């Protein structure tokens with residue numbers, strides 16, 4: 001490892017401070033005993049207790065979790081299927097269009113996605129609620145999943161599937177017994193990514209939510225407009241925790257994924273010599 | 274009691290197990306297999322030989338069902354198998370790249386095909402442990418493929434393909450990564466399995482000695498075509514072209530022009546040298562270009578001028594000592610370099626020839642094979 005120069009240390013410190021100081025302050029103040037957000041009055045976990053007794057927040061948390069789990073699961077299934085189609089079918093007419101269409105929502109502004117979905121739901125006269133948020137989140141999260149999964153699939157050696165077929169598997173059982181276990185880390189990290197994205201989303205949820213389905217970010221946003229409370233700080237701290245957990249697992253999995261890939265490549269080379 | 278020789282290809286009533294009928298396989302506009310006709314009979318040990326990229330793997334993949342012929346038909350037991358998916362074919366293939374399942378242990382890799390058949394547990398266990406013993410993998414049964422050496426992986430792939438004892442077994446370079454001793458043992462194991470189970474084997478190999486040892490028939494391929502299909506001894510003794518002669522074993526090729534009288538042909542091969550004599554059943558035109566193929570071991574090397582149909586003199590250029598035999602590279606005044614082999618029946622210290630010795634090379638008129646192309 002190269003030694004760090006003074007300049008490097010300074011810029012690293014500033015960079016990290018810039019990124020994480022606001023969050024750090026938020027976390028610290030969530031343990032503030034005082035009701036006044038800006039006045040430190042000693043350490044307390046009081047607001048976490050309050051939070052647990054706040055029905056509205058708990059409801060929102062439940063909605064968020066429900067939306068997160070269902071939409072990321074759906075997105076994982078759909079995204080994996082799309083990735084398969086893109087990687088495996090080779091050149092079919094309209095492939096470029098199809099892949100473009102899959103990746104476009106990645107760069108589409110949330111406001112547009114949200115608005116478009118809202119119009120759709122109004123158009124087909126669908127009552128807005130948890131279902132619509134789930135659908136909306138599935139729509140944008142599946143793009144992310146398909147990106148993650150297809151990058152794994154493109155390096156997947158199809159002769160493994162052929163070997164499975166050769167040994168008597170049906171195409172479906174070859175997928176279940178060979179392909180899926182091997183690409184599982186990518187699928188799981190796709191799911192985690194989808195889940196964190198869903199947890200994070202304010203804009204699209206606001207467009208597609210109904211009166212009885214408020215997600216946590218929406219709840220926080222509306223609460224903050226009335227003034228920041230220590231309770232919100234506590235809640236945000238918990239969310240940071242959950243998201244950080246997801247991100248850490250995601251990066252561990254993708255790291256393992258790359259390590260596996262390297263290993264496989266090495267094996268492949270060995271195998272042929 | 275006369276022993277019946279296994280030669281179903283000579284019996285016109287015998288039905289082939291596999292029939293390729295005008296099979297062509299194209300990848301884009303590249304032709305990998307060109308209009309190929311081939312019959313393989315049940316219980317054969319059929320070897321495919323040919324340079325890299327000549328289409329051996331492609332041929333096997335069509336049999337296994339991973340590639341469809343662009344045109345033509347493949348029949349298995351008389352039935353067209355175009356519509357049968359790979360998992361329904363009574364065919365197992367050992368992949369050139371092994372294609373071991375990285376997430377499964379050696380044991381589970383070998384058991385994979387048996388489990389799909391839904392056989393009962395104890396039967397699977399006996400079968401798998403038999404296969405593992407056969408391929409000497411007992412110590413590694415619990416390991417994952419990435420914890421094995423190249424040769425060990427190759428043995429796992431072999432064990433996995435043998436486990437289901439299919440009607441037809443396709444082995445794509447099954448023994449390339451094994452050391453010589455293990456390779457020879459495995460060759461005999463394969464022949465043993467073949468004898469016991471009556472499985473038909475199609476095997477790809479780059480090692481012509483291996484093909485000679487194990488195969489009932491050998492096919493020599495070149496650029497998607499079959500050049501010659503015959504028994505190992507006939508391929509070796511009666512190659513049909515310079516390509517085959519050169520591909521199988523060591524050979525001296527001398528180009529010349531023919532002058533036929535009866536079954537004897539005089540080949541004019543160099544200015545100022547008397548013509549070489551060979552026998553042939555073919556009919557050649559006068560002065561037609563032809564090639565003499567002479568195996569090094571059929572050429573005698575002597576210090577005195579011998580009395581033989583073909584005699585040439587030269588000077589030893591190089592000696593290759595291979596233990597049991599020595600190969601002498603002898604340069605003729607015409608510029609040709611001829612390889613001659615002699616068995617080392619005596620210890621090396623008393624070897625009779627050395628570099629730059631003048632020696633006589635001789636061979637009989639039946640030793641040389643006359644080839645037209």
Ligand SMILES: Nc1ncnc2c1ncn2[C@@H]1O[C@H](COP(=O)(O)OP(=O)(O)OP(=O)(O)O)[C@@H](O)[C@H]1O
Nearest residue numbers: 300303305323324325326327328329330331332369
């Ligand atoms: N999927 C494919 N697409 C395009 N070309 C292919 C494909 N598969 C094989 N080929 C080409 O077909 C030819 C025959 O390939 P094949 O794998 O059958 O060779 P091989 O005889 O098995 O060679 P080796 O001894 O090196 O394994 C090669 O020139 C190869 O490049």
Ligand SMILES: [Mg+2]
Nearest residue numbers: 329330369445
């Ligand atoms: Mg090959």
